[in-house]
Structure formats: structure tokens, C-alpha cells
Amino acid sequence: MQYNPNKSYGYPVQRQSLSEFDKENADYKDTSFDPSFNESKSFDNKDEMQIEIQMFGLIQEIKDAIGKAQANISVIVQCRDTFFSQKQTIEHKDATTNLYQDIMYINANNLYGEVTIRAVVLATKDFILKSEKINAEFGYKEFKVTKDMLLAESPTYISYVHKEPENSPQSIVSLHTTPKFKDGEYDISLENDYIQINISEKLNAKMAPLKNTKEGRELSFNVIFVPAITYALTQLEAHPEYLEYKWAQSLTNALNDLKKTIDVRDEPHNQAQALFRNTILNVLQGEI
Amino acid sequence: MEIPILSQSTVFNLYENVENNINQYSDGFDETFFNDNYNHSLKNTDMPTNLEEMLIYDENLKEGNLDAKNSFIVYNALKGLTPYQARDGRVWTALSHKFFLKYTAQRHGGKNNKLTKEKIEQHFFTFVDGKRGFDRHNVCARLWLNGHAVNKCSNGENFEELLNILCEKADFRANIIERPGIFQIPNVLLAVLLTVKSEKHKGVEFKRELYRPWLKYIDRAGGQKIYAMMEKDELIELYNDYLTTIKAQI
Numbered sequence: 001m002q003y004n005p006n007k008s009y010g011y012p013v014q015r016q017s018l019s020e021f022d023k024e025n026a027d028y029k030d031t032s033f034d035p036s037f038n039e040s041k042s043f044d045n046k047d048e049m050q051i052e053i054q055m056f057g058l059i060q061e062i063k064d065a066i067g068k069a070q071a072n073i074s075v076i077v078q079c080r081d082t083f084f085s086q087k088q089t090i091e092h093k094d095a096t097t098n099l100y101q102d103i104m105y106i107n108a109n110n111l112y113g114e115v116t117i118r119a120v121v122l123a124t125k126d127f128i129l130k131s132e133k134i135n136a137e138f139g140y141k142e143f144k145v146t147k148d149m150l151l152a153e154s155p156t157y158i159s160y161v162h163k164e165p166e167n168s169p170q171s172i173v174s175l176h177t178t179p180k181f182k183d184g185e186y187d188i189s190l191e192n193d194y195i196q197i198n199i200s201e202k203l204n205a206k207m208a209p210l211k212n213t214k215e216g217r218e219l220s221f222n223v224i225f226v227p228a229i230t231y232a233l234t235q236l237e238a239h240p241e242y243l244e245y246k247w248a249q250s251l252t253n254a255l256n257d258l259k260k261t262i263d264v265r266d267e268p269h270n271q272a273q274a275l276f277r278n279t280i281l282n283v284l285q286g287e288i
Numbered sequence: 289m290e291i292p293i294l295s296q297s298t299v300f301n302l303y304e305n306v307e308n309n310i311n312q313y314s315d316g317f318d319e320t321f322f323n324d325n326y327n328h329s330l331k332n333t334d335m336p337t338n339l340e341e342m343l344i345y346d347e348n349l350k351e352g353n354l355d356a357k358n359s360f361i362v363y364n365a366l367k368g369l370t371p372y373q374a375r376d377g378r379v380w381t382a383l384s385h386k387f388f389l390k391y392t393a394q395r396h397g398g399k400n401n402k403l404t405k406e407k408i409e410q411h412f413f414t415f416v417d418g419k420r421g422f423d424r425h426n427v428c429a430r431l432w433l434n435g436h437a438v439n440k441c442s443n444g445e446n447f448e449e450l451l452n453i454l455c456e457k458a459d460f461r462a463n464i465i466e467r468p469g470i471f472q473i474p475n476v477l478l479a480v481l482l483t484v485k486s487e488k489h490k491g492v493e494f495k496r497e498l499y500r501p502w503l504k505y506i507d508r509a510g511g512q513k514i515y516a517m518m519e520k521d522e523l524i525e526l527y528n529d530y531l532t533t534i535k536a537q538i
Contacts, residue, residue, distance in 0.1 A: 009512060047372075076516045078472060081419070082371035083437045085473040087516050109370035120514050150514055163372070174296040178304075192415060193377065194296050244418060 011143055012134050014059060014121075014152035028133040033057045035119045037075075037157045041108055049161060051077065051104040051117060053090065061131040062121055062151050070127045071151055075104055075119050079161070081112045111161040113249055121152040160249035169254060169275045170225050172247045173197060177204040188228050193246035195232050197224060221279040226272045233268035251275070289337050290329035291369055292382040298325045299381045303415060306408045313403050313412070316389060326382065333368035340387040345394055354395065355431065356455035360448055362428060363435020371436065375422065377414035380429040384412040392427045423466045433465060438481070441474035443520075450481045453488075459496060463503050470510040479523035480506070483531060502527075502534045 012027035016034050023030045038052040053075055058066075065071040073090045090102040123145045130142035145151065164171045174194040181187070181200035189196040199207070207224065210216030233251065235242060242248040254275055258264055264274045273280055294302075302309070312321075336342060342365065344357045366383075373379060384392070388411075393401040396411050403411075414421035414429060422429045438450045455461055464471045464480070471477050480503070484494055492498075506527060515523065 074517060076514075078516070080468050080472060081375050081422075083433070083440060083468060083472045084371065085516055109372045112372045112375040120517065122514060122517055148518075153514075161372070174300065176297055176300045196296075196300060 009150060011149070012129075012131075012138060013150055014062060016057075016155045025135070027135055027138070028059050028131060029135050031057060031059050031133055033152045033154055035154045037117045037119075037159075039117070039159050041161060047108040047163075049106045049108045049111060049115075049159075051075070051106070052101070053104060053119065054101045055090070055119065058121070058152060059131060059133055061129055061133075065123070065127065065129065065145075065151070066121065068127075070125050070145075071121050071123045073119060073121050075102075075117065077104065077106060077115060077117050079111045079113070079115045081114070082110055084110050084115075108161055108163075113160060113162070113246065114243075115159045115161055117157045117159065119152075119154040120150060123147055123149045123151060160253050162246060162250045162253060164246075164250050169229055169251060169272075170221065172250045173225060173228055175199060175204065175207065175224075177201050186224075188231050190232055190235055190242060190245070190247070195228055195247045197228050199224075218279050218282045221276045222283050226269075226276055226279065229272040229275060230269045233271055237268065289335060290331065291333040291335050291366055291373075291379060292326050292386065293328050293330055293376070294325055294378045294382045295328070296378060299378055299413070302381065302385070303409065303413055306405050310403075310405065310408070313389060313408050314393065317385060322386065326386070330369065330373055330379065333366070333373075335366050339365050339383075340390065343387075343391050345391065347394070350456075351395065352456040352458060352461070353452065355434065355461075356448070356452040358391070359431040359434035359438075359451050359455060362431040363439065366432060369432070374429070374432060374436065377421065377426075380414050380422070380426045381412060383428045384426060388412075388427045396427065420466055424462065430465075434461070437465060437471075437477060441478040441481070443474070443478060445478065445482070449485065450478075453481050453484050457494075457496070457499075460494075460499055460503075463500070470507055470515050473516045475518060475520045475523055476506075476510075476515050478520055479527050482520075482524055483527045487531070497538055498531075498534065501538070502531055505530045505534060 014028045014031060014033045015026065017023040017026040017032040023032065026032070034057040036054045036056060038054075039049060041049050055073060062071065066073060074087050075090065076085070076087045078085045086106060088102070088104050124147060126144070126146050128142055129145045129151070132141060134141050134143075172194055174196050176196055176198050177200070178198045179201065181198065181203075183200060183202055186197055186199040186203060189198065207220055210220040229251065232247060236248050236251070243252070255264060255271055258274055262274070264271055306313075309317075312318075339362075342361055344354060344361070346354065349357070369379075392407075392411050393403055396407055397403050410416045410425040411427040414426045416425050423433060424430060434451060434455055438447060438454055442450055454464065464477065471480065484499070487494055509530065513526075518526075
């Protein structure tokens with residue numbers, strides 16, 4: 001077993017084990033505590049984030065302890081940017097059910113950017129936990145659990161909360177006129193929450209009227225926004241640290257949502273086209 | 289009035305032209321600037337039009353105490369501002385340029401109350417140093433965030449007193465607000481502030497040599513405890529034990 005003095009508890013705690021190596025070395029051998037968190041956000045009517053929680057992979061002995069009210073499963077949601085932390089204990093009225101599920105509702109106005117979600121199982125009273133799956137390196141197959149001991153913890157799931165409409169990726173782009181460029185020259189800055197495209201005054205004068213018609217908007221998507229988003233996604237792939245910024249989180253959200261309904265190729269230029277609903281076809285096939 | 293918000297392009301323009309506008313940061317922006325750029329606001333919010341006059345400028349106060357008093361004022365003044373909206377730099381840039389010229393010069397302008405280009409970029413915008421642009425630098429955002437963090441945890445305790453404990457030492461505040469981690473858990477922050485309060489009442493001076501290792505200890509021990517599931521009183525007891533351990537070591 002790998003020992004991390006700041007994370008290890010000195011007794012068996014069930015966690016996620018993805019690889020065969022992890023399973024072999026887990027505190028509870030050949031097991032993986034792997035809950036599923038499906039989140040959806042609705043900003044249309046009520047600013048709400050819903051998290052559907054399903055508990056997969058808990059060993060039977062911990063499930064039994066939960067069924068006997070010796071332990072509880074709780075979900076902890078936290079957001080660094082808004083100083084937010086909320087916990088919810090999952091109801092488990094039916095002790096015979098193998099699958100624990102619940103829904104957590106959070107006011108999305110209290111969240112911004114990266115939101116972390118994780119599940120923990122904590123003892124609520126003292127009892128003996130016996131399991132044949134306890135890794136032999138502990139040297140025992142049962143141990144005394146005392147109140148508040150952590151029995152299982154999930155990996156941390158990360159979600160991003162932004163209210164920009166996900167079907168208009170241009171809302172995360174800001175055009176900015178600068179005298180340092182001439183004609184069709186421009187550059188793209190990714191070092192802020194918004195993708196900043198710096199363009200010449202001449203280009204700005206040509207671009208400005210385009211937003212007044214549908215044809216013009218499609219044209220502007222193709223000539224400036226799709227290339228900019230392609231560039232941004234390429235940079236994001238190479239430098240994941242950009243995920244700190246709102247544009248990267250918003251585009252990641254939008255792509256993840258899109259992938260739930262259609263196939264999206266992995267190349268940034270195809271992802272950018274998909275985000276703009278294949279605007280290239282709209283222009284070339286005269287569909288507008 | 290509703291809380292103003294600038295367009296992103298206005299924010300970029302201002303940021304790019306700090307040097308050209310440097311006199312406006314000491315003399316004030318003219319009416320045309322506000323008429324041209326302050327055209328949008330946040331719905332369902334409210335704030336006093338005289339916020340600038342409401343702020344405290346007492347030069348006899350230490351910086352930390354001044355921050356605490358103004359955090360109280362700013363947090364209470366910006367009614368309806370959600371935590372989500374409070375991570376939007378356009379809001380803070382708008383508020384800083386309209387209401388915080390005098391305060392920034394006094395609080396961040398050094399002995400001469402002089403605002404250099406670098407100081408303006410730091411304190412009137414939210415771009416500098418990533419997230420610290422909000423948490424540490426922007427003159428207004430940092431005050432609001434103090435109030436927000438303490439309000440979330442205060443739970444019937446004296447809000448102003450806790451604010452003062454948080455803000456009194458800039459380094460103590462920085463360890464909590466700028467690297468939130470476990471401190472975003474309301475009970476953890478409350479337990480920390482109440483422990484400090486109790487020590488102060490006992491006459492213990494809460495020096496850097498004491499609180500730095502103590503906060504580090506709390507943070508490190510958090511890897512083996514689920515603080516988010518613990519009650520305030522349990523945490524206070526635990527943090528007192530940690531403090532006793534640290535005191536014995538220094």
C-alpha cells in the first residue's frame with residue numbers, strides 16, 4: 001500500500017481504485033468506491049444547480065453499517081471563489097437497497113467557476129467493522145470503529161458554474177480595437193476571464209455592422225470567432241492551467257453538454273465549429 | 289441606485305490607458321466618462337449613491353482596522369450582490385472607478401497617497417495575479433469578500449468584531465482569504481476566529497510566529513479529518529488543542 005502521512009488514516013478507508021494495481025493495493029482489496037455525480041444547471045427560471053448522486057461500489061460491510069444507522073453517507077460541495085461549502089446527508093431509509101441515491105439542490109448564485117463535489121461515509125457510533133477484503137498488510141480483518149471515523153471517501157468531482165449561454169460561445173469573447181494593428185491584423189489574448197481579440201480600427205469598422213443581420217453574424221463567426229476559439233482550445237489543450245479562467249471553463253462546459261447529444265471530434269477546429277453549430281455550412285450552403 | 293457594471297471592452301480600454309488617464313485617478317473622472325460608460329447595472333441590487341462619503345478615511349487607524357470598518361460598510365452597502373456576481377471583475381472595476389478614488393489613494397498610495405501606474409492596475413482592476421486580483425488587490429472586492437466570508441460563518445456572533453479579528457493583521461487575513469481551502473467551510477473559519485478572540489481576551493498577543501504554524505497545522509490536519517462534517521464546538525476544542533501544541537513548540 002502507498003502511505004501518505006497527510007492522507008492516510010492508519011486504518012482501512014475505502015476509496016476509488018481505477019487500475020488493477022490500485023485495486024490490489026487498496027485498503028479494501030479489489031474494490032472501488034466510485035459514486036456518480038450528475039449535475040445540471042438551470043439559469044432560465046431559477047438559478048439552481050441540481051446534483052444527482054448515486055453511490056456505486058461501497059463494500060457490503062459499510063453498506064450494512066449504513067443500513068443499521070452506524071454510519072452516514074454525506075456529500076460535500078465546495079466552491080473556492082465564492083467561499084462556499086455545503087454538506088448534505090443522504091437519506092437511506094431502505095437498508096436493503098444496494099444503491100443510495102439522492103438529489104442535492106444548490107442556489108447557483110452562491111457558486112462561480114470551479115465547484116468540487118465529493119462523498120464521504122462517516123461512522124455515527126462505535127461498532128466493529130469486519131471485512132475479508134481488508135488488505136492483508138493491515139494484519140487484521142476487523143477493527144473497532146469509533147464515532148466520526150471516516151470509512152470511505154470518493155474522489156473529488158469537478159464542475160464549472162457559469163451563466164453565459166452555452167449555445168453562444170461568442171459571449172465569452174471580447175473584441176477590442178487597438179491602434180497597434182493595421183488592416184486585417186489581430187492577436188488573441190487568453191490571460192483573462194474573457195478571450196480578448198485585439199483588432200485594428202479598420203477591421204473593427206468592417207466587423208461592427210455584421211452583428212445587425214443573421215448573415216453578418218454567421219460571417220463574423222467564420223472569419224473571427226471560430227479561429228479565435230480554435231486557437232483558445234488549442235492553447236487550453238497544451239496548457240491546462242488556463243482552466244483557471246472563465247472562458248476555458250465555459251467552453252469546457254459547453255463542449256461537455258454538446259457531447260451528450262452529438263458526436264464531436266477531438267480536434268480544436270472541429271470543436272469550435274461544433275460550438276457554433278457548424279456555421280461554416282450555413283455560410284457555404286446558403287442556409288441563411 | 290443599482291450596482292453598476294462596465295462592458296468588458298471598457299474595462300480593457302481603461303486598463304490599457306492607465307498611463308494616459310493617470311491624472312484622472314487623482315483628480316477624478318469627468319461626467320462624460322460616467323455618462324458614456326456607466327449604462328448598465330445589476331438587476332435586483334441596490335446601493336447608496338454616496339458610498340464614497342460613507343467610507344472611513346481615519347488616518348489614525350491601522351490599515352487592518354480601517355479595512356475591517358470599511359469591509360463592514362461595503363458589505364452592507366452592496367445589497368443583493370450575489371457571490372456569483374462578485375466574481376465579475378467588471379462590477380469591481382466600475383465601483384472602484386466611481387467610488388474609491390480617494391480611498392485607494394489613502395489606503396494603497398503609500399505615505400504620499402500617490403497612485404502609480406502599477407498601483408492603479410492592481411487596485412482598480414481585478415487582472416493582476418489571477419484570483420488575487422479579487423481577493424487581495426482590488427480596493428473594493430477585497431473589502432466585500434472580508435464581509436462575505438465572515439457573514440457566512442458568523443451565525444449570531446458579533447459580525448463587526450469577527451471582521452476586525454480577520455482583518456487586523458494583513459498576513460493573517462491573507463492566509464485565510466487568499467488561500468481559502470478549508471477556511472471556506474463556515475464552521476472552520478468561525479472556530480478559527482473565535483479561538484483568536486478567546487486568546488485575545490486572555491491577553492495573548494496573536495503574533496505571526498504563533499498563528500502561521502497554527503494555521504498550517506490546522507490545514508495539514510485537515511487532510512486526515514473531514515472538517516466540513518464537524519460542529520463548531522468540536523472544531524474550537526480541536527483548534528485549541530493544536531494551539532497548545534504550537535505554543536509548546538515555540
